[in-house]
Amino acid sequence: MPHKKSKWIVLIGALAALAAASAPAQMLINGAGATFPQQIYTKWFDEYQKVDPSVRFNYQGIGSGGGQKQILAETVDFGASDGPMSDDNLAKAPRALWHIPTVAGAVAVSYNLEGNPQLNLDGPALAQIFLGTITKWNDPAIAALNDGVKLPAEDIVVVHRSDGSGTSFIFTDYLSSVSPAWKQKVGKGVSVSWPVGLGGKGNAGVAGQVKQTPGAIGYVELAYAHQNMLPFANMKNAAGKFITPSVDSVTAALASANIPDDFRFSMVNAPGEGAYPIAGTTWLLVYAEQKDHAKGEKLVQFLKWAYSDGEKFAAGLDYAPLPEALQKRALEKVASIKY
Amino acid sequence: MLPARSSRVPDIAFKWVAAFAAGMIVVLIVLVGWELYWGSRLSLRQFGFGFLWSSEWDPVQDKYGALPFIFGTLVSSLLALLLAVPLGVATALFLTELAPARLRQPIVMAIEMLAAVPSVIFGLWGIFVLIPWLRDHLFVWLKHYLGFLPLFQGPIYGVSMLAAGIIIAIMILPIVTSISREILRSVPNLQREAAYALGATRWEVLRIAVLSYARRGLFGAAVLGLGRALGETMAVTMVIGNRPQIAASLFAPGYTLASVIANEFAEATTDLYLNSLFELGLVLLAVTILVNIAAQVMLKSMTGTGPIRVT
Numbered sequence: 001m002p003h004k005k006s007k008w009i010v011l012i013g014a015l016a017a018l019a020a021a022s023a024p025a026q027m028l029i030n031g032a033g034a035t036f037p038q039q040i041y042t043k044w045f046d047e048y049q050k051v052d053p054s055v056r057f058n059y060q061g062i063g064s065g066g067g068q069k070q071i072l073a074e075t076v077d078f079g080a081s082d083g084p085m086s087d088d089n090l091a092k093a094p095r096a097l098w099h100i101p102t103v104a105g106a107v108a109v110s111y112n113l114e115g116n117p118q119l120n121l122d123g124p125a126l127a128q129i130f131l132g133t134i135t136k137w138n139d140p141a142i143a144a145l146n147d148g149v150k151l152p153a154e155d156i157v158v159v160h161r162s163d164g165s166g167t168s169f170i171f172t173d174y175l176s177s178v179s180p181a182w183k184q185k186v187g188k189g190v191s192v193s194w195p196v197g198l199g200g201k202g203n204a205g206v207a208g209q210v211k212q213t214p215g216a217i218g219y220v221e222l223a224y225a226h227q228n229m230l231p232f233a234n235m236k237n238a239a240g241k242f243i244t245p246s247v248d249s250v251t252a253a254l255a256s257a258n259i260p261d262d263f264r265f266s267m268v269n270a271p272g273e274g275a276y277p278i279a280g281t282t283w284l285l286v287y288a289e290q291k292d293h294a295k296g297e298k299l300v301q302f303l304k305w306a307y308s309d310g311e312k313f314a315a316g317l318d319y320a321p322l323p324e325a326l327q328k329r330a331l332e333k334v335a336s337i338k339y
Numbered sequence: 340m341l342p343a344r345s346s347r348v349p350d351i352a353f354k355w356v357a358a359f360a361a362g363m364i365v366v367l368i369v370l371v372g373w374e375l376y377w378g379s380r381l382s383l384r385q386f387g388f389g390f391l392w393s394s395e396w397d398p399v400q401d402k403y404g405a406l407p408f409i410f411g412t413l414v415s416s417l418l419a420l421l422l423a424v425p426l427g428v429a430t431a432l433f434l435t436e437l438a439p440a441r442l443r444q445p446i447v448m449a450i451e452m453l454a455a456v457p458s459v460i461f462g463l464w465g466i467f468v469l470i471p472w473l474r475d476h477l478f479v480w481l482k483h484y485l486g487f488l489p490l491f492q493g494p495i496y497g498v499s500m501l502a503a504g505i506i507i508a509i510m511i512l513p514i515v516t517s518i519s520r521e522i523l524r525s526v527p528n529l530q531r532e533a534a535y536a537l538g539a540t541r542w543e544v545l546r547i548a549v550l551s552y553a554r555r556g557l558f559g560a561a562v563l564g565l566g567r568a569l570g571e572t573m574a575v576t577m578v579i580g581n582r583p584q585i586a587a588s589l590f591a592p593g594y595t596l597a598s599v600i601a602n603e604f605a606e607a608t609t610d611l612y613l614n615s616l617f618e619l620g621l622v623l624l625a626v627t628i629l630v631n632i633a634a635q636v637m638l639k640s641m642t643g644t645g646p647i648r649v650t
Contacts, residue, residue, distance in 0.1 A: 039461050061607045063604075063605025064604060064605075064606055064608070065604075065606040065607045065608045065613075066605055066606075068608055069608075083608075085608075086609070086611070089608060089609075090455065126446025145632060155494065157496060162576065162581030162602045163601075163602040163603065163605070164398075164600075164602065164603045164604075164605060164606025164607060166606075186399065187399035187400070188399065189398050189399045190398070190400045190606040190608070191602075191606065191607075192397070192398060192399050193395070193396060193397035193398070193399065193400075193583075194582075197582070198496055198498055198581070198582060198592050199580060199582060199594075199602075200581070201576050201577060201581070201594070201602060205466075205577065208466050208467070208499065209466070212466070212467075212471055212497070213474075213496065213497065283401055296633070304475065313491045
């Protein structure tokens with residue numbers, strides 16, 4: 001059947017043309033990991049496309065655990081994690097694997113109380129609430145921090161994340177640093193054995209449950225508290241001041257945190273006057289020596305752009321940019337990546 | 340007439356293709372089981388059988404146990420069956436025996452549409468519509484009138500084992516209903532006519548001639564529904580409260596095997612942690628297989644003349 005044959009020829013021709021059109025190949029750099037910074041990374045890749053159209057980034061927010069695994073197995077060109085890698089996991093790397101902080105974020109403590117009063121809380125009270133030793137909103141420990149606020153004799157319903165998450169890591173890291181009882185009984189981690197409370201899936205799940213349940217208290221990324229119009233508490237920091245979570249108060253915390261050279265640090269309960277205490281940073285995981293010269297070069301160029309130009313996009317997305325001194329240190333580290 | 344030789348080739352080819360397809364299913368199950376076993380060998384060695392009856396799930400201390408999750412999976416699924424089977428069978432009865440012909444098609448379509456709604460939609464609906472209603476009305480009512488039972492005591496959060504059971508029940512309702520309908524439709528008319536001839540009322544006909552005849556098939560429909568219920572993940576995660584505990588009260592939050600895997604897999608970093616999550620998958624597979632075997636055994640021991648075997 002000649003007619004049928006000609007159809008085939010047209011189809012094959014079309015496919016060949018398609019293949020030819022996409023031939024001047026863009027370089028593709030793959031990354032995977034943390035979900036918390038996904039928004040800012042996506043924004044960066046988008047903007048960077050305009051700076052250097054010859055390279056395209058593909059980032060999959062599969063979670064920090066997955067990001068660590070994939071960069072260790074070298075199935076991606078860079079990984080991303082919300083928590084620093086453990087020494088055990090880092091030892092599995094085939095060669096030096098570096099942590100490079102990109103942005104930081106605050107974890108807001110939200111609640112659902114009649115009339116949405118502005119609450120002040122401190123670390124020990126928060127730890128006791130999440131340990132289940134404070135069970136009523138009008139507990140003296142809470143009342144002492146909130147002069148003039150009428151607290152109801154209502155049961156506190158604790159809500160936490162049910163899925164493993166960097167947000168939980170930051171929150172439990174903070175509680176461990178302010179409460180010996182918490183440190184001993186529960187500890188810190190992306191998932192922990194919660195003494196009390198309900199688990200909500202994702203920031204949306206926790207925000208939804210806090211919003212729905214009278215007397216609830218929970219922790220969410222700052223952006224979610226904003227989007228859901230949830231009230232959030234001012235937290236007493238290490239300097240004794242009550243601080244509202246915000247981009248500025250997180251950058252202030254970063255500026256006062258003690259940051260070692262390998263960048264694996266915790267910034268909870270930072271000493272600065274204006275530092276918000278429940279905050280954490282997120283890292284890219286890159287090998288100090290890149291295997292693929294061309295890709296390594298492009299990756300380093302991108303990272304240099306990210307620290308010089310990219311950081312200014314952070315605040316608009318509720319992420320805290322790194323303070324200048326830290327940006328400089330990160331840039332130096334990036335510049336020393338070999339490819 | 341077709342030549343004799345060539346007609347045999349498609350026959351033999353078809354036989355092998357069909358045998359291959361059937362064999363692949365067995366291979367697939369074995370491979371899944373093997374893969375889960377291999378992925379969980381660290382925790383199998385570390386915890387042994389203690390994994391099954393330990394209630395501790397603490398990623399910080401690297402200690403893991405499956406009991407609360409097994410409990411949650413079984414209880415939420417059974418609750419769902421308790422709600423969905425009577426409702427599904429009654430709907431099927433109405434559709435095959437009682438409903439006027441012009442009502443049938445719209446109802447059948449509505450049921451099929453229910454089956455097409457994605458899990459996450461049920462979950463969202465659960466959080467924003469069902470849970471507040473349960474918390475403010477049904478649960479309060481249950482606590483008031485049935486509060487003397489341990490099942491309906493304790494604080495009411497809304498998210499709970501019972502909420503999960505209700506959501507799963509809604510989700511397995513379509514499969515239970517449509518299979519029940521097929522079963523009831525296949526009951527020979529002779530049965531009904533014989534009962535009417537003996538002077539039975541309509542209810543007696545349904546009970547004696549239809550339901551008792553179709554008993555085995557209806558049981559099979561319930562088992563298929565149970566299979567679905569055991570593995571339901573997304574919607575359950577959103578309404579069950581995700582708390583690994585064993586509580587008598589249905590108002591208390593719980594946790595299921597499928598939910599904890601979905602929740603914690605992405606961020607699991609230590610090897611033992613990941614292995615334990617794999618082992619939960621292995622346990623879920625085992626629970627599903629055991630429940631199905633139990634159902635087969637019960638089915639065999641059931642008397643009844645019904646011709647239908649679904650499972």
